[in-house]
Amino acid sequence: xxxxxxxxxxxxxxxxxxxxxxxxxxxDRVRGLRFVHINSTKFGGGVAEILxxxxxxxxxxxxxxxxxxxxxxxxxxxxTKAFHNALQGTEQVFSEEMLEHYLEINRKNAERLxxxxxxxxxxxPQPAAxxxxxxxxxxxxxxxHIDLSTPQRRAWAFLRRFVARYxxxxxxxxxxxxxxxxPQFLVYPSIDPLAQKxxxxxxxxxxxxLEALRVQDDKPILLQVSRFDRFKDPIGVxxxxxxxxxxxxxxxxxxxxxxxxxPEGDKVLAEVREAAAHDPDVHVLDLPSxxxxxxxxxxxxxxxxxxxxxxEGFGLTVAEAMWKGKPVIGGDTGxxxxxxxxxxxxxxxxxxxxxxxxxxxLLGNPQLAQKMGxxxxxxxxxxxxxxxxxxxYLSLLVHLTR
Amino acid sequence: MYNPRAGGYVxxxxxxxxxxxxxxxxxEILGRRARDERELxxxxxxxxxxxxxxxxxxxxxxxxxxxxxxxxxxxxxVASQIRDEVLAERLSMVDPFQFPSLExxxxxxxxIIDQHISTLHPVPRVVFxxxxxxxxxxxxxxxxxxxxxxxxxFRHCLADVDASAIFYHALDARIRRREGEEDFTYWIGxxxxxxxxxxxxxxxxxxxGGLEQMRFQILRxxxxxxxxxxxxxxx
Numbered sequence: 283x284x285x286x287x288x289x290x291x292x293x294x295x296x297x298x299x300x301x302x303x304x305x306x307x308x309x310d311r312v313r314g315l316r317f318v319h320i321n322s323t324k325f326g327g328g329v330a331e332i333l334x335x336x337x338x339x340x341x342x343x344x345x346x347x348x349x350x351x352x353x354x355x356x357x358x359x360x361x362t363k364a365f366h367n368a369l370q371g372t373e374q375v376f377s378e379e380m381l382e383h384y385l386e387i388n389r390k391n392a393e394r395l396x397x398x399x400x401x402x403x404x405x406x407p408q409p410a411a412x413x414x415x416x417x418x419x420x421x422x423x424x425x426x427h428i429d430l431s432t433p434q435r436r437a438w439a440f441l442r443r444f445v446a447r448y449x450x451x452x453x454x455x456x457x458x459x460x461x462x463x464x465p466q467f468l469v470y471p472s473i474d475p476l477a478q479k480x481x482x483x484x485x486x487x488x489x490x491x492l493e494a495l496r497v498q499d500d501k502p503i504l505l506q507v508s509r510f511d512r513f514k515d516p517i518g519v520x521x522x523x524x525x526x527x528x529x530x531x532x533x534x535x536x537x538x539x540x541x542x543x544x545p546e547g548d549k550v551l552a553e554v555r556e557a558a559a560h561d562p563d564v565h566v567l568d569l570p571s572x573x574x575x576x577x578x579x580x581x582x583x584x585x586x587x588x589x590x591x592x593x594e595g596f597g598l599t600v601a602e603a604m605w606k607g608k609p610v611i612g613g614d615t616g617x618x619x620x621x622x623x624x625x626x627x628x629x630x631x632x633x634x635x636x637x638x639x640x641x642x643x644l645l646g647n648p649q650l651a652q653k654m655g656x657x658x659x660x661x662x663x664x665x666x667x668x669x670x671x672x673x674x675y676l677s678l679l680v681h682l683t684r
Numbered sequence: 685m686y687n688p689r690a691g692g693y694v695x696x697x698x699x700x701x702x703x704x705x706x707x708x709x710x711x712e713i714l715g716r717r718a719r720d721e722r723e724l725x726x727x728x729x730x731x732x733x734x735x736x737x738x739x740x741x742x743x744x745x746x747x748x749x750x751x752x753x754x755x756x757x758x759x760x761x762v763a764s765q766i767r768d769e770v771l772a773e774r775l776s777m778v779d780p781f782q783f784p785s786l787e788x789x790x791x792x793x794x795x796i797i798d799q800h801i802s803t804l805h806p807v808p809r810v811v812f813x814x815x816x817x818x819x820x821x822x823x824x825x826x827x828x829x830x831x832x833x834x835x836x837x838f839r840h841c842l843a844d845v846d847a848s849a850i851f852y853h854a855l856d857a858r859i860r861r862r863e864g865e866e867d868f869t870y871w872i873g874x875x876x877x878x879x880x881x882x883x884x885x886x887x888x889x890x891x892x893g894g895l896e897q898m899r900f901q902i903l904r905x906x907x908x909x910x911x912x913x914x915x916x917x918x919x
Contacts, residue, residue, distance in 0.1 A: 298846070298896075299843075299844055299845070300706070300828070300845045300846030301846060303828065303829070303844070303846065304826070304828060304846035304848070307827060307829050308708065308826050311826065453713060456713045456717075456819060457815075457817065459713040459715055459817075460715075461715060462715075465712055466713040466715065467712055467713065468711040468712070469711075614813070619814065624753070624764060626753070632812060661747070664847075665746070673708060674710075677708035677709065677710055677824065680708065681710050
């Protein structure tokens with residue numbers, strides 16, 4: 283059981299029929315097997331967030347699940363941050379010293395951890411070179427959580443020589459897969475329906491949070507939740523809102539933050555604030571990364587949720603919004619297209635005009651918006667909850683160890 | 685036929701229990717992609733049967749409740765990314781369950797695309813959208829622990845079982861068994877001797893709303909059968 287008292291049984295009321303019983307039966311096939319996860323942090327970021335729940339759930343099902351962290355110094359993490367950016371397509375400079383230091387830190391961690399298990403799942407590039415010290419027994423799989431669709435060639439060529447030595451790799455979207463001599467599996471990320479960000483909230487609780495954020499709930503709310511990043515196109519969202527505003531009296535909330543490790547973030551936030559200036563119906567909320575309840579309340583208060591990214595890794599804010607029964611209008615990119623079923627749970631768009639058009643369409647058809655919201659919630663229930671994620675990982679364990 | 689003395693249904697005693705299996709699926713990315721309709725056709729010709737299965741039958745497993753506007757991944761991609769509604773409509777009307785094998789299903793899909801592009805110059809391609817990514821499925825059956833010996837027990841299990849069991853028995857079985865029959869109707873027809881009921885279940889359209897809608901429809905016809913065969917006042 284996790285510290286907050288959530289168990290597998292807690293998911294029975296929010297997951298599809300038979301899901302929990304099926305997981306319990308599936309656990310018969312994997313009981314006693316060792317499943318080791320390794321990443322670079324226990325706190326912050328989507329990977330840590332999901333492992334915090336997945337690892338206790340696996341243990342509850344009888345899998346011997348462990349979660350190890352690699353340790354490094356600031357130089358190591360500066361290099362892995364550069365890897366992260368380069369693999370997502372931003373040009374970076376790597377010196378021989380940086381690469382050698384990356385390998386040295388991985389060697390030290392391999393010595394310290396002496397990792398072994400029936401299945402060892404290495405998350406992201408930071409610990410990828412641990413494969414050099416793999417024991418002969420057990421399967422090793424590299425789990426890539428980042429957008430590898432257009433990597434900087436040199437960075438990927440360096441990393442690839444390690445990835446190719448794994449037994450398999452897992453990507454979040456087919457577009458992220460690479461030319462590799464090993465099997466590549468597809469596993470979508472997921473949301474935890476019982477986490478603070480997604481748990482049920484009372485109307486009173488939502489109202490209190492909106493009041494604290496100074497967002498009045500007196501007219502339809504359009505919401506985009508995302509970092510202040512050009513790829514999320516916040517200025518495009520404001521322009522779409524202005525096209526909508528001619529016909530519908532609405533509020534726009536742009537909620538995000540996390541400028542921390544992104545030097546561009548402050549600049550984009552300033553531009554967004556300037557673009558929104560003098561309009562009392564546009565709210566720009568710079569929230570800390572721990573503002574889970576605030577995000578939850580905003581998503582529940584919204585009429586339509588927008589995720590108008592021009593480039594996106596997976597964009598789980600789409601699934602979060604759909605889980606709260608909201609129709610979503612998203613950019614036609616990355617994981618957004620895997621989450622939105624066009625015309626059923628929302629619309630994917632390629633322009634500011636497209637976003638404005640479908641926002642107006644839904645504001646003018648509240649029954650359709652409600653129906654799409656309901657379809658979206660069911661779509662998430664079936665495809666993007668943590669229980670499905672757990673099932674996928676256990677399936678992999680069954681497949682690779684049988 | 686209801687047999688009050690036996691406390692169940694005629695034929696029940698001889699029938700072997702129906703054992704419900706669910707299934708887990710691994711989705712493998714094949715690394716092959718298509719950017720136009722010819723590449724889609726060539727890819728379809730060359731990928732494994734598991735890939736044809738993934739993009740046709742597998743759609744039900746990936747969307748148990750919500751169905752897209754088009755009925756398989758090929759049609760969906762042609763409509764949403766290439767925006768060729770004509771080919772999308774033609775591909776969408778291919779019912780994978782009418783083909784006794786994946787090879788025959790593959791031939792039909794290839795033939796439709798081939799005929800369509802033979803009249804088009806240039807071949808329609810993706811301009812703004814995403815390529816088609818070929819994937820393949822591997823299914824592993826997993827016993828759910830649920831067993832039924834009577835129609836009433838069957839109904840009870842079906843109401844609560846994981847949706848993957850409906851896929852495995854009602855849809856995947858049509859390929860697995862190779863005679864177009866599926867597990868539910870085979871057991872109800874042959875095992876319980878309820879041939880008319882089996883036929884009614886067989887006629888349920890899986891495209892109406894995915895696996896959950898299938899569950900609902902099957903339960904509805906079984907409930908009607910149970911109500912017919914249970915004399916008023918008896919439970």
